[in-house]
Amino acid sequence: MNRRKALKGLLLLGGSGAAILGGIKGYRLFRSPDLQQLSHYRPLIAELAETIIPRTDTPGAKDAGVPDFIITMIKDCTPLRIQNRFMDGLEDVVHYAHAQYGHSFFACSQEQRHNILAHFEKRDRPYSGLPGKVSRKLFGDTFFITLKHYTVQGYCTSMQGATQALAYDYVPGRYQGCATLEPGQKCWAT
Structure with a gap:
């Protein structure tokens, strides 16, 4: 066997492998997701949102109705490829919690939940520069x-977030383009 034939064979094998992997990735991104599963994942979405914004002296994400908002946004306002990535991510959270800690996300301690979310934040961190823009444009968030x-x-x-967690002024006064912030001052909701 000569080198040219061997090189052609390797390139053909590598190219076909890349095409197959690209086809599988494309199928996973553009298939129709089973959005009925979102209602099944509602408790998990609620716990994930509550881990991101927990209840303290202000209401948490569950108190503000964030899980229903997330489900509505995913179903009605999110492109197909991001819906697929979100559904795959929920499955990944379930599998990662079982693999890492031996039980479900619900049975994890607060520290373990933070570790799980830190893992996914690190895993899903976008690339910087041009590769990040291209990846986001092709595959979505x-x-x-x-x-x-x-x-x-x-x-x-x-209502809870805007009025209790943020500074809310129902009828704002005159416009001040540059105002100094005081220590401990909340962000403005209006």
């Missing part, structure tokens, strides 16, 4: 970015 974005958006636009 990752699971953790979508979860965190919808959690914060749902919390800050809820």
Whole structure:
């Protein structure tokens, strides 16, 4: 066997392997997700959101109705590829909690929950620069970015979040373009 034939064979094998993997990845991104499973995952979404914004002296994410907001946003306002990534991410959380700690996410301690979310935050961190822009454009946002974005958006636009966690002024006064912040001052909701 000569080198040219061997090289052609290796390139053909590598190219076909890459095409197969690309096809599988494309199928996983653009298939129709089973959005009926979101209601099954509602308790998990609630606990994940509560871990991101826990109840302290202000209401937590569950109190503000964030899980229902996330489910509505995923079903009605999210592109197909991000829906698939979100559903796959929920399954990954379930499997990772079992593999890492031997029980479900619900049975994990607060520290273990933080460790699980830290793992997914590190795993789903976007690339920087041009590769990150291309990846985001082709594949959409990752699971953790979508979860965190919808959690914060749902919390800050809820009645509890806007009035109790943020500074809320029902009828704001005149516009001040530059105002100094005082120590301990809340962000403005209006």
